[in-house]
Each structure stands twice: as C-alpha cells, then as structure tokens.
Amino acid sequence: xxxxxxxxxxxxxxxxxxxxxxxxxxxxxxxxxxxxxxxxxxxxxxxxxxxxxxxxxxxxxxxxxxxxxxxxxxxxxxxxxxxxxxxxxxxxxxxxxxxxxxxxxxxxxxxxxxx
Amino acid sequence: xxxxxxxxxxxxxxxxxxxxxxxxxxxxxxxxxxxxxxxxxxxxxxxxxxxxxxxxxxxxxxxxxxxxxxxxxxxxxxxxxxxxxxxxxxxxxxxxxxxxxxxxxxxxxxx
Numbered sequence: 001x002x003x004x005x006x007x008x009x010x011x012x013x014x015x016x017x018x019x020x021x022x023x024x025x026x027x028x029x030x031x032x033x034x035x036x037x038x039x040x041x042x043x044x045x046x047x048x049x050x051x052x053x054x055x056x057x058x059x060x061x062x063x064x065x066x067x068x069x070x071x072x073x074x075x076x077x078x079x080x081x082x083x084x085x086x087x088x089x090x091x092x093x094x095x096x097x098x099x100x101x102x103x104x105x106x107x108x109x110x111x112x113x114x115x
Numbered sequence: 116x117x118x119x120x121x122x123x124x125x126x127x128x129x130x131x132x133x134x135x136x137x138x139x140x141x142x143x144x145x146x147x148x149x150x151x152x153x154x155x156x157x158x159x160x161x162x163x164x165x166x167x168x169x170x171x172x173x174x175x176x177x178x179x180x181x182x183x184x185x186x187x188x189x190x191x192x193x194x195x196x197x198x199x200x201x202x203x204x205x206x207x208x209x210x211x212x213x214x215x216x217x218x219x220x221x222x223x224x225x226x
Binding site: 004040041042043044045056091093103104105106107108109111 | 119124149156157158159160161164204206213214216217218219221
C-alpha cells in the first residue's frame with residue numbers, strides 16, 4: 001500500500017513570495033490533515049478535511065494560508081505571501097475512518113525555508 | 116485548555132541501555148493516547164495506542180504505560196539501538212476527536 005505522498009520535499013523562497021505544497025493521501029482515506037511543525041516542536045494542525053469539506057481550520061492563518069481539496073482526494077496548501085516565521089516542515093496526514101477517529105498516516109513532509 | 120507536556124526535551128543514551136520518556140496531559144474527556152516515532156526528515160509513525168482501560172502495551176522493544184487517574188503515560192525503550200535515534204511524540208485524542216500533540220522528546224543513541 002502506497003503511503004502519503006508530498007511534494008516538493010524541500011523549498012527555499014524569499015519572504016513575500018508565494019509557495020504551494022501538494023499532498024496525495026492514501027487511497028480511500030476520507031480525512032486529510034495539514035500540519036505545521038516548527039523545528040523542535042510537535043506538529044500543529046492547520047486544517048482538516050473530510051472528503052472535500054473543511055472540518056477544522058481554526059488554527060489556519062487565513063490572511064496568508066489557504067488550502068483546498070476540490071475532488072476529495074489530493075490537496076494543495078498555499079502560503080501567500082510568506083513570512084520568515086513560516087519556515088517549518090509542513091506535514092500532510094490522512095486517516096481512513098470518518099470523523100478522524102483512526103490512526104493518522106503521515107507523509108515525509110515539505111521543509112520550507114523562508115529567507 | 117488541553118495540553119500535553121513531554122519530558123525530557125532531549126536525552127542521550129548509550130547503545131544497549133534502556134530509557135523512559137514521560138508524557139503528562141490535561142486533555143479531557145480522554146479518548147486515547149498514541150506514541151509516535153519521527154525519524155529525521157520523515158513523518159511520524161505510530162508505535163502504540165492506549166485507551167482508557169489499558170495500562171501497558173508493547174511493540175517490540177517499546178513499552179507504553181498509561182495511568183488515566185494521574186493522566187500520565189510513559190514510553191520505555193529497552194536495549195536501545197542506533198535506529199532508535201528519533202523524536203518521540205505523545206498525542207492525546209479527546210472524545211470529540213480533537214488531537215493535542217506534545218512537543219516531543221529527541222532521543223540520540225550513541226555507540
């Protein structure tokens with residue numbers, strides 16, 4: 001069974017530029033999550049999708065971050081414009097059970113460096 | 116406020132030795148607790164899941180304990196190997212499916 005795929009693995013941009021990350025969850029997983037993990041800290045949930053609907057985006061900085069999962073499969077997370085403090089690893093995860101009650105499977109992450 | 120505190124933040128152990136990581140939480144109402152292992156440059160991978168009624172659960176050389184009364188969990192690594200070098204993250208799920216992540220413990224196993 002293929003795992004959660006993310007791309008790119010690494011990205012370096014200058015502040016005020018835009019960047020987009022892509023995630024393809026495990027086939028059949030209805031729930032998809034985006035996390036921000038700052039070095040030395042645990043992941044922080046940015047947004048949770050159930051199929052193509054948003055379940056929780058309470059910690060998403062909506063003035064600069066946006067995410068979509070139009071067809072209920074893969075997802076894109078965008079930052080526009082980026083700030084220095086956005087430097088982090090962005091993890092995508094998916095889970096099988098509806099309501100997000102099951103185990104989350106994580107992708108390898110995208111390491112973003114904002115200069 | 117739901118919180119998960121892990122200690123120590125980091126530790127160094129010699130190969131073959133044992134170590135214990137701690138996780139204290141204030142999440143309520145409690146549903147379950149998972150320990151994840153995160154290798155450098157990788158996403159977290161689940162090691163164990165503990166529900167309210169479970170006190171101990173093992174996964175190879177990893178043994179997790181849960182004391183739901185004191186809201187504490189521990190992860191014990193037996194006979195550590197170089198491949199155990201990673202961050203270990205404690206994640207607590209509330210009954211409404213909200214997850215709270217700990218900050219992790221970074222373990223370095225030296226030969």
